[in-house]
Amino acid sequence: MLTRPAPLPRTVGGGERGARWLLALSVGAVLVLGPFAAIAAPDERLDAVSRLLIERGLMPSDVAQGTPTLAQKVRDGASDMVITAMNFLGVPYRLGGSGDSGGFDCSGFTRHIFEMSLGLVLPRRADEQAKAEGLVEVPREELRPGDLVFFNTLRRTFSHVGIYIGDGKFIHSPHSGASVRVDDMRFAYWNKRFTGARRAGASTDPPPASDTPTGR
Numbered sequence: 001m002l003t004r005p006a007p008l009p010r011t012v013g014g015g016e017r018g019a020r021w022l023l024a025l026s027v028g029a030v031l032v033l034g035p036f037a038a039i040a041a042p043d044e045r046l047d048a049v050s051r052l053l054i055e056r057g058l059m060p061s062d063v064a065q066g067t068p069t070l071a072q073k074v075r076d077g078a079s080d081m082v083i084t085a086m087n088f089l090g091v092p093y094r095l096g097g098s099g100d101s102g103g104f105d106c107s108g109f110t111r112h113i114f115e116m117s118l119g120l121v122l123p124r125r126a127d128e129q130a131k132a133e134g135l136v137e138v139p140r141e142e143l144r145p146g147d148l149v150f151f152n153t154l155r156r157t158f159s160h161v162g163i164y165i166g167d168g169k170f171i172h173s174p175h176s177g178a179s180v181r182v183d184d185m186r187f188a189y190w191n192k193r194f195t196g197a198r199r200a201g202a203s204t205d206p207p208p209a210s211d212t213p214t215g216r
Helices: 016-041 045-053 061-065 070-075 079-086 106-118 124-130
Strands: 135-137 150-153 161-167 169-172 179-185 194-200
Touching: 070 135, 079 106, 079 135, 079 161, 079 169, 106 161, 124 150, 124 161, 124 179
Parallel strands: none
Antiparallel strands: 135 194, 150 161, 150 194, 161 169, 169 179
């Protein structure tokens, strides 16, 4: 149930939106440059980026001890998708929302990110995204950055969806009154509600799915 739309423009605003974009760019520099970043930028700059990531919950605090960081883990994965998703940190939840101007619900967020980063349009509903042709099932132990992760939050399988970003964490639009944020899948609430994961594979062109949103 995936289609390829015309390329979407990527715009950058001011204020909080601009701050999120700067954060994404900073993370992007770490993801893309990898080991060369230590040569291209002073240690002070890398430390500042690390502090931002730690404050956002995107990097383990033990990075200073030389353990693998989230940035290192996602560098070889779907870095563009992760950077795109992080650009929307703080955007408010809105039931039925599918754009950053008015907010997102969970499936609206994942649909928007996949369209922007991969040029693929997912079905609108979380449960339909889990069953979409062109996405393949992924075992939890084989998760990679950019995979869709699904949860049972409404006593219904595949009622919530987010995007895995590495280090056991995922980014999502959780519920009314909240905003796009990063959570840890290993926390008890999410761990016991995890119901599966999907990865973008070969795309197909089946009939479009319903535009009726479900889930949180």
